[in-house]
Amino acid sequence: MTATAGDRATVEAVGEGQPLLELRDVGASYGPYEALFGVSLTVRAGRALALVGANGAGKSTVARVVSGLVPTTRGTIRFDGRDITGRPAYEIARMGLSQLTEGRSVFASLTVEENLTLSFRRALGRRGVPDALARAYAAFPRLGERRTQSAGTLSGGEQRMLALARVLVLKQRLLVVDELSFGLAPVVVDEVYTALERVLASGTSLLLIEQHVDRALVLADDVAVLSKGRVVYDGPVAGVEGRLGDLVLGRPDPGEG
Amino acid sequence: MTQFLNYAVPGVPFGCVFALMAVGLVLTYKASGVFNLAFGAQAFVSALAYVSLDQDGWPRWASTVIAVLVIGPLVGVLLDRLLFRRIRTASPLVKLVPSLGLLVALPQLAIIIAGSEPSIPPPAIVGNAQRVYLHLGSVPLSGLELSISAATVVVVAGLVVLFRFTPVGLEMRAVVESPRMTELAGVNAGRVSAFAWILSSIMAALAGVLLSPLYSQLDPQNFTVLLVWGVAGAVIGRFASLPLALVGGLALGIAQQVVAGYMPAGVIANGLRPSLPFVVLLVFLPLVRQRQVDDPLSSCDPPSSASEAATAGFRSASTVATSGGAVHSVGVWHQRLEGLPGSRMTGILVRRPTATFAWVVGGLAILSALTWVPPDWLLTMNQGVAFAIIFLSLTLLTGMTGQISLCQATFAGLGGFMAGQLANHFGLPIVLGMVAGGLLAAGLGVLVAIPTLRLAGLPLALATLAFALLADNILFPNSWIGNGAGGITVPRPSAGPVSFAAAKPFFLLSLVILGVCAGVVKLVGDGTMGRYLSAVRGSELAANAVGIDVYRLRVLVFALSAALAGVGGALFGSLEGSLSANDFGYQISAVLLVVVAIVGLGSIAGAVVAGVVYTTLQVAVTSLPSRFAGLVAVLFGLATLSYTRHPEGFLDFLSGRVQTAIADRRSHRLGDGPAEHGPVDGGVGERPAAAPDPVIGGAG
């Protein structure tokens, strides 16, 4: 873990293994439609948490609440030692929290280089951009080849790489990944997961939201199971060995109320 | 070729100005989700400032700088802060009404502030407007044309540089694609879109200042026309592409001159030019896609503003108003439901004491009109009745369907002209003529509706605005329709021995016609059709899914609404004895919509009150100095600012207040808590609107 450059070069309050992101009793709704009923979970610094659950369980809403896109109706969210409940999305992003949204998470109308520049200039200043670009292209040579191409013409896998390059170069504190494998062929998913491992290895913590449970569990240290807007399990992966499938699918399970 | 250039070159300055408007409209629309119809008014305000400063002896460059770079952005930022920022996610109606109000109010307000309309021709910002500086081939280029083109080129070049090479330009392009994704990249999207507002306001201001010398005097109407051309350009750019909007505006400017040049002089040629935006809108609107499609994060927004639409719309028997858990009324037929004992229903059915009050007031007014009221007051009241019918057409269309029409005055005019012409040329009794006028308006309504009604909301409003302009320019000037500003005479009716020529009988007849029209609206609202319309307003998708042919329903309602407007217009013509194109120009339509939206689209009473208020204020303002001629427009325009907070209209707001007060007192007396309409069944959990209490689901 190294301090990052630019305006986020703050003292790191949270050490390896300590809680980096904490949700306490968080509720959220889309208009009258309630999506979360008091979700609590913890992502530890330097580790990966897999958030699994059936469709409609509220996983994507958790991601959006964390990044500030959807307001909470109750509860608190702490990130990196600070209370970020109710903060605007751009402030949270500047604190080092990145999000890969479900489906497309790059600007289709901007070129590859412009996509990267947009976040680099904000974080590193004008002078830092060329160096950051060089590092991004070194990490993902295919992006370098396509730097003047508009991001909308990239394949799904390349778009994920582009988003990851941004995170990798800026050494973000936490990356929230929403359905990384959505719409990707299995082979490409493997590739993207390899890139994700590099992100994790570089010190960025992960909140992995994934329907392909086995994929997520390879990477994850902890797992939280979301069902109908509530967390029914939160803890180390080893704790749910064998009954995860039933938990995810909401089948009756004697172990849980 | 030379001849083409001869026609085309004078079109370039127009094209430049249209292009500036179009680009500015698209820019704010993309960056903040508001289609700012007040843009035309912003252009006018800056133009007025420019001309006024120039007349006060300021150097021309200083006037330009102040008008374009100070006043332009200032007005824009004020509008954004005070108004548009709050209604970003509102329904199309709630977004459109205030910008229309401002379109009408701002120029009048500026005129009141400035003292008077400057009457001398405004100067070009550089050089001598009339002098020919050089020739393109054999086409002379005047200082005016050169300065407009040069200014536009500079601005466009500046925009290109800004967008391509600066950080804020990059951020703006990102916001245009998806504000939320931009926020995720750590960029304050709100600040970026505020910058876009400033930028587009500068463009509106510049367009206004550049355009002003093209006309002999400053007239707000010219700037509304400018707005419509800009809208057409924006539509060519599909509300999305800045370069396309630029090219579209430019092409329109050239095309309108070329069309006018090649056509033989006369009504058709004069009319074809202003009708070009309408044609463009009809051709290009179907290509416009909804805005959110491209934003992968659009689902972060609350699902829909259906509840807002329900409160803003017509309160038919099948729409139930709830406020604070209290149910105000439930359709009569519910009493026949088996599972619902009458005793329980009485708790829900609250009689509206305000309705009784309204009937008493109405009765007294009619009684007074027939006894002691002086003739000129009676005339005003009768005008109010005629306008009430026109307002009813909006209650039906906008109140029940949420569709926005900006050509109701046009339909009224067409109805009136039809009735008058039939009476003058064929001796048709005027009451039959009113029916014929209504039918004609309905027929034209269908013609307008069929191509445009698939696109609800904003596109329909724009198409109807363009249609109104087209009618003003092509239909109304014709001697066999409206005969231009001269107008036509419209007789008063007589039925055999009974003559309605005198004021009081005519007033009674008007009341009967109003009663019939109101009856039609009530039958529609409370019947099956009203139930269908409530359903469509709640969810168009689900309405289709239960078997409602939503499209046909909309065309039907649009036609019916046009017919009502036609009847109202005919009645007005007959009352006045004559009718001219000026009575029902396109700007009247905007004022009408604004007025009835403020008073209340939720009930028939709203339309009647709107009619009375509108005509009374018109009369009242004639007693003021001429400087305040636009005061009514200003009042209503500014009232739209409060409309965004109370889209139900002030009538419903007031009666709601009264009702709540009465209900409170009653429950106090009974010793009940205020929640007298609590859960009907103990087993059902209430779902509070705001409280985040997790009432859904007990087990976990």
Add this chain to the structure above:
Amino acid sequence: MSDVGATRPLLVADGITKQFGGITALDHVDMEVAAGEAVGVVGPNGAGKTTLFNCLFGLEDPDEGTVVFDGKRINRMPVWKRSRLGIGRTFQRMELFEGMTVADHLLVAEQAASGTVRVWRDFVHRGGPTPAELHHVEEVLGLLGLSDLAGRPVDTLDLGHARLVELGRAMMGTPRLLMLDEPSSGLDSDDTARLARILGETRRTTGVAVVLVEHDLALVESTVDRLYVLNFGKVLASGAVDDVLADPEVRRAYLGSTA
């Protein structure tokens, strides 16, 4: 539970293909629903379930393939016409008529299904229902256990009851096929159990066929006769519920290989 017998298929989808800008959402999907049969459609996120639903219901036009309902080809038929033919549907993200009461929801669907002009009847019945319509509304209210809530605006209902109103609305006008898109989404287990019970009762009393897209396998298992599994726009497996769920390939695609 299968009483399909020799009845001819009610709904046949043949080779439905749909592409969105190069991504194949549906790839030659075949599906058949017999009269009175209940069929489930499951699959991971993005497998094309909702797209399939939309193609069947008319919200999307398939690029290829045909949809036949009751022996009639209904490709390109608008939604409202399909509804009047006898297809009722609910929505994953609920689409209720805000501001209207529970009873009005049912009545409007009943009246729209007949599709006739009603000026005179409105005049006679003061805008209300005819006796026959009233009777049917009461019947369905009773079946769903909503009688006590008939006069309530839907905005004041909790989600469980609101979903029932949607179901009831889809049942008006006596449809022969109900298409339910994740009806349990957002419901807790009690509400889901009640939904399953009511669905079963509805099928028994009306004999309506059901297509159910659902993630709650408990609800699926208790409701449907046959199951289709979609993955990457293709039918991965279909057949009896237990057989399909035991299929190792299905478990891998849908659950991951955890269990």
